[in-house]
Amino acid sequence: xxxxxxxxxxxxxxxxxxxxxxxxxxxxxxxxxxxxxxxxxxxxxxxxxxxxxxxxxxxxxxxxxxxxxxxxxxxxxxxxxxxxxxxxxxxxxxxxxxxxxxxxxxxxxxxxxxxxxxxxxxxxxxxxxxxxxxxxxxx
Amino acid sequence: xxxxxxxxxxxxxxxxxxxxxxxxxxxxxxxxxxxxxxxxxxxxxxxxxxxxxxxxxxxxxxxxxxxxxxxxxxxxxxxxxxxxxxxxxxxxxxxxxxx
Numbered sequence: 001x002x003x004x005x006x007x008x009x010x011x012x013x014x015x016x017x018x019x020x021x022x023x024x025x026x027x028x029x030x031x032x033x034x035x036x037x038x039x040x041x042x043x044x045x046x047x048x049x050x051x052x053x054x055x056x057x058x059x060x061x062x063x064x065x066x067x068x069x070x071x072x073x074x075x076x077x078x079x080x081x082x083x084x085x086x087x088x089x090x091x092x093x094x095x096x097x098x099x100x101x102x103x104x105x106x107x108x109x110x111x112x113x114x115x116x117x118x119x120x121x122x123x124x125x126x127x128x129x130x131x132x133x134x135x136x137x138x139x
Numbered sequence: 140x141x142x143x144x145x146x147x148x149x150x151x152x153x154x155x156x157x158x159x160x161x162x163x164x165x166x167x168x169x170x171x172x173x174x175x176x177x178x179x180x181x182x183x184x185x186x187x188x189x190x191x192x193x194x195x196x197x198x199x200x201x202x203x204x205x206x207x208x209x210x211x212x213x214x215x216x217x218x219x220x221x222x223x224x225x226x227x228x229x230x231x232x233x234x235x236x237x238x
Contacts, residue, residue: 006220032203041210048217051224133207
């Protein structure tokens, strides 16, 4: 498809979808959202880009092979689970760190749950994109 | 009529009108003689569903529904583009533009 309007619009929309996916990923613990939905939205962004500008350009924009992204995500998720061992807890127990905690405020909460969510995000992004790109190239 | 009552009435009327537009779009989707008619009807139904999400968020106060509307608006564009490209390819293969 060689429509200049579509290409200009798709670039804007891909950026919008990627920003929204990061927002969905980070708010996931307390509100609807999380790694899975964030990954799906980010994959949609890349698919829009691939439809408008071609699969080769989309692969270049992604920089890494989708399969490697999925593998790295699986590794990160496993790392988040194993981290619990340092505190002597069972596998995949969430560990929390509250920076600047006071009596009535929790400060900045950091957790291994977020690391696990990032892993899920990368797995979903890589898996969906490897399927979508292969389908695009096969047609 | 207090303002709360007025809001309630507005929500009822809006729901009925949006459902009406969904029904009309569905008739076009079922009948639509060409593929282009069906694609436009599907797009129109997506936009009506976005409106339902917005009204439901006001009616129930569940603001997570606004995120649903946002995602639907972004993905609905993708669906329209994908269908348009499907139609273009079929025409290029000489399969006939209609039906």
